[in-house]
Every structure is written in C-alpha cells, then in structure tokens.
Amino acid sequence: MLEAHARAGIRNRILQKISLEDWDLIGPHLEAVTLKERQVIEVPGKPITHACFLEIGVASVVAVDAEDHRIEVGVIGYEGVTGVPLIMGDPVAQHSTYMQIGGSGYRISQEVFSAAIDQSESLRTLFLKSAQGFMIQISHTALANGRAKLEQRLARWLLMAHDRTTSDAVPLTHEFLAVMLGVRRAGVTVAIHGFEARGLVTTRRGQLTIVNRAGIEQVAGSFYGTPEAELKRLLEGN
Amino acid sequence: MLEAHARAGIRNRILQKISLEDWDLIGPHLEAVTLKERQVIEVPGKPITHACFLEIGVASVVAVDAEDHRIEVGVIGYEGVTGVPLIMGDPVAQHSTYMQIGGSGYRISQEVFSAAIDQSESLRTLFLKSAQGFMIQISHTALANGRAKLEQRLARWLLMAHDRTTSDAVPLTHEFLAVMLGVRRAGVTVAIHGFEARGLVTTRRGQLTIVNRAGIEQVAGSFYGTPEAELKRLLEGN
DNA sequence: ACCACCAGGTACGTTTCCGTACTGAAATAA
DNA sequence: TTATTTCAGTACGGAAACGTACCTGGTGGT
Structure with missing residues (x-):
C-alpha cells in the first residue's frame, strides 16, 4: 500500500512515470517485498501471480x-517491471525469472495489474514501452550471444548489473555468471x-567490484x- | 482493399483471426503487395511506414x-505481421527487416494500423499475442545462439523457413544463411x-531442398x- | 577448533569455429 | 560464345571455448 505522498522515495522508473490519475489503479495495491537472491519470481509454464517493480536488486x-538448455536472455532492475507477458496479455510465464542479486521492490497481483492495464490507456502505453525496451534487450542478448567473445559478454553483463545496483559490488560467484552467460x-x-590484471575489477570470494567502469565499457564495445x-x-523520449 | 467476402483466400494467420467486427478497421485498408527477396521493410532508427501481413515468403x-555487428533475431512469415514495434506503441524501427525469401502479402499504413489497435481492444489483444509470440522467438534465438552448435542452429533456421514456405525449396545462398546465423x-x-550426406537435404546452386524434415528436426533438437x-x-488459445 | 563444503585457480587435450584464401563451376551479361 | 560475376568446395593454421578434473584456500556450521 502506497499513498500518493509516499511516491517521493520510489526509485523504480516505471512507477515514477505513472501519472497521478493512473496512480489510483496501481499505488494502493502495491505491496512492499524483500527479494532475496535466488528467490523465484516466475516459473516457466506456470501462471504469473504478480508483477514486480524492483527498487533494489537484479x-x-x-x-x-x-531439453533444459538455458541461458539468460535479459535482466530487470529498478528500470523495469517483471511479468512482461502480463503486459502482452499472456498470464503464463515463458521464462524462468528469479533474483540474481537480492534487493527489494513492490509487487502487485496479476488480477489488479491486468485490470489496470485494460482500463487505462496511458498506463498501457507506459507498460508497453517498458516491454518494448525489454524486447530490445533480448534482441541484443541474441546478438551478443551470437557474435561477441566471452570477455565482451561478461563485460556487457557486468555493466547491466552495475546500472541496476547502488554500489560497485557485484555479489555473484563465477558459477552463476557462467550459468547466465551459458559458458564454463x-x-x-x-x-x-x-579484467583484474587490467585494473578493471577487484575480486573477493563470491564478489566482484567494479573499479574502472569506463574500461569495462571499452571491452564490451x-x-x-x-x-x-x-x-x-x-x-523519456519525445 | 479487401472486402469481407474476400477473406476466404487469406493465408495470414493473424488476418484470419480478426473478428468480423474488427475487420472494418483493417480489411478495407489492406493493400496487396509483392515482396521481392532482399526488399527492405524496416530500417533501424527510421519510422515504420507500414505493417505487413505476409502471405508467402519469409x-x-x-x-x-x-559497430555494425548484426545477426538475425527472428523471422516472420504468414503466421505473423511485421512492424512489431507499432504494436508496442513505438513508431521507430529498431531492427533491420527485409525479405529473405520473396513472396507477397498485404500491407497497411502505420497511421491506420496504430489507430485500429488503439480503438479496438480485441484487435489489440490479438496483435499483442502475436508480438508476444515473436518475443518468445527472439528469446529462443538468443538461447540457440548461446548454446547450440552451428549445425543445430542451421537446422533450426531451415525448419523455421520451411514452416513459412509452401514448397520444400529454400532459395538461399550459403552466404545469406551465414549472415543470418552470424557464422562463416x-x-x-x-x-x-x-546434412546432404545424411540425406536430409539436396542442394543446387543458390537453393536447398528439404528432403527429410524429421531428420532435420532431430538435429535441431x-x-x-x-x-x-x-x-x-x-x-489458438488457452 | 575442527570439519565439511564451496568458490575459485589451474591445467590439458579436444572440439568447434574462425580468418583467410584459392579454386572451379554455374549463372548471367555482353 | 565469351567474359564476368557469383556461388560453392576446400584447405590450413589458429583462436576460442569446451569438458573434465584436480587441488587449494576461505567460509560457515557445530
């Protein structure tokens, strides 16, 4: 539950963009949630119960x-919302979605979310643009997967994670990075x-810290x- | 221009699914077009002028x-419609879209198409589902690009092309297949x-014919x- | 304090695919 | 027909990443 006056503290870009008139359809139905790492948000083939506006975390x-081949096709943070299929009118999850880096956010039930989108054209426009942005992200994951070297893909992933976290620390094991990128x-x-040798990152067990973001951007190209x-x-646009 | 009674001959799956009530918004504005191979449909960064319902071709x-890295992220045939960003409320093309295998279809101007989607909820629902289907296709291209071997990706592509053509012939050079898959x-x-050695396809200069589809499916897994x-x-629903 | 476990460092042979490039054959244009 | 271009076949060294596996050191549990 979030009153209109409480919107000031919100980080989520989509929630920020919701107009005052539309806020009544969404704000009062938001439930603050803590999202621990590895927490499952959507399971392939199963109904999507909530859309989740992330504040912190990835x-x-x-x-x-x-045949259980798997690869990460996109990441979502404070710039977006989980449950993209709901926006497209599909109640069933296609992908496996879970927290890679723990955090928090606000969630809203599928019923209320879908109804709100149906009711308000401006709300729908907003969420569709968000979904379109996510689709572009998936396309570029396909591009990177097909064309980029491991190093470039890793750099890309670190940058996307860094964009979505508040600190420079990326609390992930090599194992999980490998699973996401689909490599060893x-x-x-x-x-x-x-990266470490070039002074781009420092590492600790289970953690990696971005030191030279510009350098990593150069690697990712x-x-x-x-x-x-x-x-x-x-x-923002137009 | 297509009258209601002319709908019988239509192959396009999306047009087929448009209800009689909605047909007035779309049908009368359709323009039959021939689409030659290599014909450009959308250019990245430029406005999308038309949505195109393919009948034949890919x-x-x-x-x-x-940096001009490029890779095919999806294909569209009689099962879909080009101009997915329009459905998402974005008038600008993100991707390069062009005919890979020549054919024909019906096109509708961006203005009329967008207006129709805005007006009719049932129409919007239909097109959103089509867009969602395309998004799933892109995701699985990302999966294949990251995980599959060249041979498997080639098999996948041939099957997707075969699904969208009427004959077993795929009139493409190795060069173009390579560009699409992002390989040599x-x-x-x-x-x-x-494939040829295993009797899955036969080839001619600039053409490949599918002989054993089941065998190719087995390769693609x-x-x-x-x-x-x-x-x-x-x-088809639910 | 000890133990069990997990993350990460490292290695080695192997596979896949790349970059490049040359050749001949087929289609197209003159 | 001949000339030209395009497409396909083939080769070779090399890079990238794989599968596997073994070992070490840090971390957390008891």
Missing part, C-alpha cells in the same frame, strides 16, 4: 527449452582474471549500450 | 549495433554437406519448437 530472465565456470574465472539508450528514448 | 528481422559462409557449406508451440497456444 532479476534474471532465463529462457529454457525442453572456468572460462569466467579466466576472463575475470584478465557496442554490445553494450543500445538497449539502454533505447529504453531511455522510449520512456 | 522476412528476416536483424538486430544491428553501433564456409561453415554453412560444410554443415550443409553434412529442442532448439526448435518452443516458439512455434507457444505461438499456437497464444493464437
């Missing part, structure tokens, strides 16, 4: 196929060593940036 | 970044030889199939 959206754990270890710019255009 | 949707032309040549099944669920 959620991973992972595509899975029938050992491959991630070696790549991180490369243009595999990073387009979805971020496009989301900005979609939300 | 369109490639290609993600491009600032020589790599495609070798992979096709493998579960990298093929999920988006197709999900689209069916979305459109």
